[in-house]
Amino acid sequence: MIEDFNELSPIYREKYRLTVLPKWRKKLVILKMILLEVIFLIQVTFRTIKSILYYFFTHKKGYLVKDIKYGPNDRNHCDIYIPSSSNYLLNNKKDLPVVIFMHGGSWGFGHKLQYILLGKKLSERGIVTMVINYRLTPKGNIDDMLEDIDTATSFCYENIENYGGDKNKIYLMGHSAGGHIISQYVVVNYSKPIDNEQKNKKRVPLSGIFPLSAPLHINDHFLFETKRGVEHISPMRPAMKGPKYFDEYSPSAVLEKIKDKSIRDEKLSTPFPSFYILHGVDDATVPLSSSTKFFSILMRKLANPTARTLFLKAYPKIKHIDFIFNVCDDNLIIERNIFNGIEDDDNNNAESILNDIINIIKY
Template identity: 30%
Template sequence: MKLKLFIIPFICILFFNCASRKIKDITYLTNTEKTNDNKPTLNVFEPKKTNTDKNAVVIFVHGGYWKDGDKKTYGFLGRNFAKNDIVTVIPGYTLSPNANYDLMAKQIARVVEWTKNNIDKYKGDPNQIYVMGHSAGGHLVALISTNPKYLKNKKDIKGVILNDAAGLDMKSYLEENPPTSKYHYDVTWTKNPKNWKDASPIYFINDETPPFLIYVGSKTYPSIMTSNTAFVEALKPYQPKLEKIVLDKKHVPMMSHYFFPWVKRYDEIVNFINKTKI
């Protein structure tokens, strides 16, 4: 039994590697945005056996308290999406303390722009771009999808998928828990309360906000549960058919269960994409 449990994940990897082509470490910043310490890149997972060159695209942004994480960890997501004829873009971004929330969000916005301009080379439809993020990554994709300062055209994003997203209302959180050097929060959010509101997606929701699909773990951190509940309440007047799915999971398993290609999440995301296609 133990041997079978050990072998099954590797069989999955081998099988689903055949479904995708990985193009790694593509630079997405312009020359003026690069520095010696600031060279994040992205990976693309292109479906091999798709019948069209106009596939939907998911940009996935990893979490890690805005200070940790690596795009290389999430290849399983790209492979599994490829099985569903979805092109996947998985970017790296500069982490704290070398960047604050604003620089991170600007970089993720550049990923969207790069995808819009280049994804047709990888069988992706530039008019069907969706953004997805877990934890801190959920905050960043929500922020660029709501705060108008990040994207020239918010309509470039057709939908947003939040997976146990953190930081949706940093203003309220930091007013009660002022930032310190723990997790580099004093750098990530700064000590200026004006920036806390600027960093909080909940304050920028309006009738132009793209459709959201929201997952929350019933055993997640209280701050994530609280901010997601408030975010959904704020979004409901504009999106009365908002889909919020609560899973019986803790914070990390909310992401790790995507490793298995048969989990229901992939079908739910495909259905969300199909519903929001133009």
């Protein structure tokens, strides 16, 4: 068992006792993970080569700006992918929608260079895309990560017009742990009026949030990791500063403490952003229940939820890593309004993920 399991709340402590695997099974889990990682690295070889060629050689000059410093810390760097079709360098346009993307990696791994193809694909569809690095455990914890997304968002608002983006059309997008961080950031900072301590800091207006396959209740996810036999090696526990803080850094748990129907834009100095929650049905790393639980709670807290302010979609036959790969690989764009429903079953699959994201942002 983990050494600090007594910090869990009583109900989760007992569930943990009943769920934890013996040491020998955990050793088998680690061996399996190593084998799967080797297989994974072999499978992504072509994708890696394609990414490197684009990033260093084949991108259109002036439309990929690398290693921009957005904050004071070592990992506060980002790449900005700019649609070449916009000709912003010639036309000085500043009207394109913007996505700030926060990578996953269990709060302890990951780098912006893993998402070159995501930046490329979104920019090819007319979206200025800012892919960021941020502090990771053990050098940083969840407070540092939340500070980094706040700094990146402020930097984007103040500077994105220099890259053709519209500062009033900013979306946050995060996969896995990145989805958790952006959701926690928004739920804590945008759900209530600014108090006296905050009034000197203006909130950046956000058009929407995309948590992709995100763990949104940390206590629940800890038990899920326990069932998988990885809770003792997962960076999540130290990243959240230990089990006693799990609820404090769970977007679902934070929302539960808010009065029903109390999130009202007319009472907020900056409107509460729309949430577009996307998840794979076959995700064995972060279960779909994480997103459905958050969705149902947020539905109760919003004063007037609509499909444009709160949206959930589950994609059949999509696993955790498959999700982000399909966003990078999809070449099919059909101009349709996702909020009118899915009429063509052929589009309701992996190939429609990027299509859905584009339609939400642009139409």
